[in-house]
Amino acid sequence: MRFGVVRFPGSCDEVDALTACERAGEATLLWHGDAGLRGVDAVVVPGGFSYGDYLRVGAIARFSPVMESVASFAREGGIVLGICNGFQVLCEAGLLPGALLPNASRRFVCRQVDVVVERADTAFTRACAPGERLSIPVKHTAGRWWAPPEIAAEVEAGGQVVLRYAPGENPNGSLADVAGVASAEGNVFGLMPHPEHAVDPLTASADGLRLFASIRDHVAGLVPA
């Protein structure tokens, strides 16, 4: 099972994402300028400032050649995980519902937070228990998930909210404490917390590994060994 981790010129977390994936399976970097996904089984769009994000977070990155491939992969049911800036890119690309707005505090916030697993039956959380709390850090300036009321209602009704900030832990003013949402089909998932920075107890928590392990297990079930 092989993860592909997208690398934009301004990615910051791609190396950590690669390392995290390697703890669960094999992994390779996918250069933003190359079309095609080189046969990977799952794609991670990591955090960072893809193209500097000077216009609007994620706005420019979604048009890169690799993202065209990621979009087709997603439309065919491929597993795509977007973390932080990657989440923003997937929203901008219309692969996930809603948008990520500047934090209510207007400031960058870096904090270890608890998130609650709302859905443990997804490709991204099957190694977790429902209702379980995971300790994963956030770090962003624009992480306030928002969607117009009708879309937000659909997302809730469809059970697309996979992770919520634990009560009192919402770091950015996100609507309904949403920390991570999946697509209606469930194969694309984006979250603001950084599971790739929570893979070693020495650096505060290894809870993030469960997401990568979930993807591996899910893909292993789909892809004959």
Added chain:
Amino acid sequence: MRARVLVRPKAGILDPQGQAVERALPALGFDGVANVHVGRLIELDVEDPDRLGEMCERLLANPLIEDYEIVLDGDPA
């Protein structure tokens, strides 16, 4: 042709930057200010102004959360 695109947060969406400005102004002695919103201004030379709408929809604004307005040189504000 020189063009301006004004992008602003959609009504009803919390605009923390606008609020911060609204709070800061009275503290500096500027009273009588309300309803402050902060958005983006994009100015550019464009050969074919007819394509500006498309540029806004695809890149310059996110229509889910932002409204935009195109002002061409000579238009009223």
Added chain:
Amino acid sequence: MRARVLVRPKAGILDPQGQAVERALPALGFDGVANVHVGRLIELDVEDPDRLGEMCERLLANPLIEDYEIVLDGDPA
């Protein structure tokens, strides 16, 4: 009175945002675009528009690196 303040990077000052947009547009098939600059748009209700200049100098713009332009409702762009 509704007012708009357009804030833009001063000529000659590095404008990474403008550069990013200028590079991105052609990649999306929008050619014939040049001289792109990205700034801020501030919209507000103000009782005494005469004080807007001062507000810009002190808070809304950073006169060191930005120029600003005040547009009152009804002014030409």
Added chain:
Amino acid sequence: MPASSPPEAGAAPPGLARARELGLTEAEYAQIVARLGREPNEVELAMFSLMWSEHCAYKHSKRLLARLPTSGPRLVMGPGENAGAVSVGDGLAVAFKVESHNHPSAVEPFQGAATGVGGILRDVFAVGARPIAILDSLRFGEPDSPRSRYLLERAVAGIGHYGNSIGVPTVGGEVYFEAAYESNCLINAMCVGLVAEDRLIRSAAAGPGNVVVLFGALTGRDGIGGASVLASAELDEADEAKRPSVQIGDPFAEKKLLECSLELLDRELLVALQDLGAAGLTSSASEMASKGGVGLDLDVATVPLREPGMEPFEIMVSESQERMLAVVEPERVAEVLAVCARWETTATAIGVVTDSGAMRILDGERVVGEAPVATLVDDCPLYDLAPAPPAAPLYPAPLARLALDTDPAATLVALLAAPNVASRLPLFEQYDWLVQSRTVRRPDEADAAVLLLPTEPDGARPAIAVAIDGNGRRVAADPRAGAAEAVWECAANLAAVGAEPLGLTNCLNFGNPEKPHVAWQLVEAVEGLAAACEALGVPVVGGNVSLYNEGPDGPILPTPVVGMVGELPDAARAGRIAFRREGDTIALVGPFVPSLAASELAKLRGAAPEGPLPAIDPAERLAAHAAVREAVRHGHAVSAHDVSDGGLAVALAECCLAGGLGADVALDGPADDTALFGEAPGAGFVVSGSEEAVSAIAAARPLGRVSAAPRLRIANADGATTLDVELDALRAARDGGLAEAFG
């Protein structure tokens, strides 16, 4: 020295008057004329004004800096390169340096601080190291001044903007608020990088015929005159006029530049590498040529410009950010350009290495400037300082904020809420302290940040520890002792996490050195730094000097900022501040003989900074640091925290709050203000652990126990309670102090 031929005849030389405008003295100008054998033209004069500025030539500090010890067993690269480096074993080295960006930040705090971070990052990747950590050291006026709050807010935002965007964690720092910084804030940033020892690269240009490649951002009119004008002159009413030259940081461009530079080095495509910082191309190119003993021909017509119509002199002095200069063998140029293109980084061959010993500036075919490299780089006159201790106190007494008769509990609460002591959380939460996934001890968790090394010998997880310290108020009280204290405190911060110091970097932030009392502060402080480094056996691997930090009311507090890197064998055992187990014994370790002189409490009570500071017995301190280090490494000390600002009571409160546990302690003498709140930075530690383990620590004085009751109780030797406060009250005070300043 090759004779300098006059460039093609053109306009009349700009002359002495212009030279003086650019900051050169009459004597310096005369010397330039003598060396060139003629008057310099416009391009040459611009170059000389920068190369012979305080910032580039260290005219008032070079002789002094020679006093600092620069050798040690682990040193692999000492002062002189873009960053110094020490070995951390397994063929790995850690490169690091601290630098100031004070004047640009006083003019435009967001961009000034941001570009300060950008500059120090480039220094570190210029030696081939991948930046793995940033630390910041900040000084502002009192937070009740709106301007100070504005500077704080914007500078912190600027540091975050740059550091957070580039994937390097900001893992620590410090911030102090004192009136003397009101019109001249200090923004120092330190960067730490990791590099294979055999991949460290130097900046000496070599090999006549080799090609000089400029890569990175386009060159604009940014910061024209910046190095000489901003960094070497006092800020005064003329500020407005200096303003158009503000540099804008572009962290996205820097990120590409960083990856591109490291890839070029990884492929062994470069002969030499150098960042462009203050004084732009002029300084970078002449320094490279000087170190290599070669000449350079540079053609300004080939430099890619952001703005049309730039004059040759403007191109030579532009301080546009995010640029690097490399020397490349001709046959490798194509490959270099290809790597840069992949990183969307503009790269251009702009010159060649020559054996002329001269910097020749061409504009196409035309020579527009020429000067011997040695004259530009080495011939600037050095000035002896004329130090004289001040006859009267230099700094006015601060506003008294706490009545003398305040009881100990209320005093403790006031100290915890003081902006210099309160929780730094509202600040460091604005920084990404965890990217790269090596941060084992984050801000506030321990006295030093602890970062995993990428090696795992025998399954162990070795790490480095980094800290930055400097308390200008104490240096003002006694420059020699205060500067030494900064070094000792920094070392104590490392000891508290179980680390042994390997190397030190420093930034000397002082006022106008031409003033005798500032000169005296400088001389004394360097003496103090040197003595402490020698006692600790820690080499100075590099640093920075920022002079002329003055406002209308006089000089800033003398502020040597010290950054240290140490190592520890096992990150899993890295120390923490927090009390962790109810019933653990709490002890004070070290020759801690506190005094209220120049303490935080003295400040709150309105006392001007005055000595004498506590005496330093190096042998006793070394022994205490070693004892704490070993106790932490072996897990005997479950917590360790050095006693610094606010004294013992504050340190105890911090250990309680970090762990959410109370403490019940008794002092072995009278629990008076001096015992509770007196300071002796770098001398004492509060540790906790099992009774047995703690009693085995040399020179440990048991104080009491960790308790489950959420309160801090401190008693006299006779058992009478002097202070008994609920943790909630302490927490509210500590959490609120700085949060308020951020609004």
